[in-house]
Every structure is written in structure tokens, then in C-alpha cells.
Amino acid sequence: MLTPKNNNNSQLENLFSPRSPVDFLGFAVVGVIINLLSGAEPLGFVGVAALFVYWFWVDYRRTKKLSKQLGLSVDSKEPAKGAKGLILLLSPYSPRQPSLKDETQLKPLVEYILTTPIEKLQLADFEAIDLFNSNLFPQIKAVEYHVKEGNLRDVWLISSKSYDLVKGSEITAQIFSQYLIFEYGQRLEVKTEGYCVEDWNYKKLWLIADNIFLESDYKDEAVVADITGGTKMMSVALAMACALPKRRMQYMDAQRDWQGHPLPVGEIKPIGIDVAPIIHGNNN
Structure with missing residues (x-):
């Protein structure tokens, strides 16, 4: 250090x-x-x-x-640099449309997306579950940004397990994976297997994130971890994995409603976070 x-x-x-x-x-x-x-x-x-x-x-x-x-600014928010690898945290799926709050209305629509071959899906199928007004909107925009700015190739989706009466985000990962493959095809490799963890298990999530950095084919600085989604504990664990030099974080800056949920209006963009000046100081 x-x-x-x-x-x-x-x-x-x-x-x-x-x-x-x-x-x-x-x-x-x-x-x-x-x-x-x-x-x-x-x-x-x-x-x-x-x-x-x-x-x-x-x-x-x-x-x-x-x-x-380090090329940062203390006076303004700096957009994240484009990445080739993107780590995303996912929360339980939550559409904004009131009728879809009813699980009996939402479930068959989701099941259709998950069981239908990609080539037979249409954009209307994702619109039917209110995907672009849901809590996945920041993650959709994050992928879109890095595809454009960083030639994105790999996306890791970290979801949370359901336990007791707590609803996890395993289904969210499946929905989002289907959408990314539908939208980007072979351009992206979407990874979900082995990346599901209890939302309270920050040690395991830290290990998962650390292994992504260690085992990917990219240099650390070519991968960015987005801490926008998931629970607060999940965000903290992912941030801990990014404390080493050259590892990068971002959050999606968006307008939010009174509950803190991102609104699909106005500009939403990733803001880079670099803790190196705080933790590691100046090496000159």
C-alpha cells in the first residue's frame, strides 16, 4: 500500500x-x-x-x-470512462406500472420472456413488463453507455438469493440477461451463474467481486463496478472490492422520486468514483 x-x-x-x-x-x-x-x-x-x-x-x-x-475533479461530477467489463448489482424486479404490482398479472408475462427463445422475443414483450420504467432502467442505461463509450464485451450480473420471507433478485438477473442478449446478441457475454448471494452476506459478495477482477481477461482498469443497484450492504461489499489501486466504481446519476427510486426522465449517466486519493494517497 x-x-x-x-x-x-x-x-x-x-x-x-x-x-x-x-x-x-x-x-x-x-x-x-x-x-x-x-x-x-x-x-x-x-x-x-x-x-x-x-x-x-x-x-x-x-x-x-x-x-x-489522477485526472479527477473535486469540484464537479466526472463521467465514468468507458469499460470493456461491467459488474452490476441487481435488486428484486419492480415495475412502475400499478397493474403490474399484482404478482398474478406480472408472473405470466415474466415467465413468457424467460421460457421463449431469444429469436422469438419482441421488444413489445419487454414493454409488457414495463422494463424501461422499472428499477432496471439505470442498469439498462449503464450497459448502453459502456457499449458506446468503451466497447463493452462482458457483463457480470450479481443478484441476491431469496430466503425466508425475503424476495431476492434471481428472477431480475434472468429478465435482464434475456433483454441484453435480445438487444445486443453476441456482442455481449452476460454472466449470471455463480453470482447469486444472500443480500446480507457482504463477505461472499466481496469475494465474488474480487474474483471477477482477478479472473477476467482484462486489466483492472478496464472493468468498472456499478454500485447503484442491490441493497446498501451489497453496494458496500462491491465498493470494498474496488478499494485496490486501479479498480474503478461508478453510480448512475439520475433524477429520483420521493422514495429514492430513479425516474426514467431526463439525463442518466454513470459518474466515476475513485477512492485511490483517499486510501492510497500520493505516490510521487
Whole structure:
């Protein structure tokens, strides 16, 4: 692991264990402020405020410098770079159309899609289950983006297992797999086998994601993991697998309703996430 040369902890330590003339000056300033505070002098409180402002300023400068070196921006959202491999998390399928909230209405339509050969399916079959207004819309747009921007070839669908009274997303993976094959044919290889895990089992999901990076034919930077779908625990586990240098994450930035569900209106695009500046610091 790389160690930052000038992180915040070392700067604070230098104030109380000075090693250079500048550090001694800082130590003296801290001493004066402590004396003023002990005497309830107003200047002491001003000094504390000034120290906090300085600390945040140094932190901002450091973060901005690291982000610039890595091609990131701390002032705006940066679109994700195109990828050849895409890891997606899936939630239980949820159409927006009210009539399809009734399982008896939705189930036969889904079964038709899952049991019909791809060559006999039509776009109307997917529209019938309200696919393009469902909670799969961000994943649809993610694939569309990377097909266009990164010559996408491989898609891994990580779903959740059903257990007790908890509904998983195994069916979601099957629906989405059918759609991707229908839409893109042999251009994409969609992988679902062995990628289903209990939504609470973050260790197993982390291992699954880590193995995808290790066993794929691509360099780490050519694969991006999308943390938009799934449960919060699943998103955390996938993010943990992306903590190593050069591994990339993204989330789909979209307008959302009052429940936090993405709306299929306006622009929806992947925003790149790079934790390297925070975890690994500057290696120069």
C-alpha cells in the first residue's frame, strides 16, 4: 500500500512533535493559543477558529492536488470512462406500472420472456413488463453507455438469493440477461451463474467481486463496478472490492422520486468514483 507523504495526521502530529522550523513555529502558535484559552482570552477562540480554517484549507489543497494528478475533479461530477467489463448489482424486479404490482398479472408475462427463445422475443414483450420504467432502467442505461463509450464485451450480473420471507433478485438477473442478449446478441457475454448471494452476506459478495477482477481477461482498469443497484450492504461489499489501486466504481446519476427510486426522465449517466486519493494517497 502506498503511503501519503503529507497526510492530515502527520501534519497534526508535527504540531505537537515538531521536526522542522515550520513545525516549531506551529508548536509555538498552538502553545500561545492554549495559554490564551486558559485565561479565557477572546484571541484564544479566534486562534482556534483560524487553526481549523487552516487545517481544512490544507486538506482541500492536498485532495485537489491528488485528484488533478489522477485526472479527477473535486469540484464537479466526472463521467465514468468507458469499460470493456461491467459488474452490476441487481435488486428484486419492480415495475412502475400499478397493474403490474399484482404478482398474478406480472408472473405470466415474466415467465413468457424467460421460457421463449431469444429469436422469438419482441421488444413489445419487454414493454409488457414495463422494463424501461422499472428499477432496471439505470442498469439498462449503464450497459448502453459502456457499449458506446468503451466497447463493452462482458457483463457480470450479481443478484441476491431469496430466503425466508425475503424476495431476492434471481428472477431480475434472468429478465435482464434475456433483454441484453435480445438487444445486443453476441456482442455481449452476460454472466449470471455463480453470482447469486444472500443480500446480507457482504463477505461472499466481496469475494465474488474480487474474483471477477482477478479472473477476467482484462486489466483492472478496464472493468468498472456499478454500485447503484442491490441493497446498501451489497453496494458496500462491491465498493470494498474496488478499494485496490486501479479498480474503478461508478453510480448512475439520475433524477429520483420521493422514495429514492430513479425516474426514467431526463439525463442518466454513470459518474466515476475513485477512492485511490483517499486510501492510497500520493505516490510521487
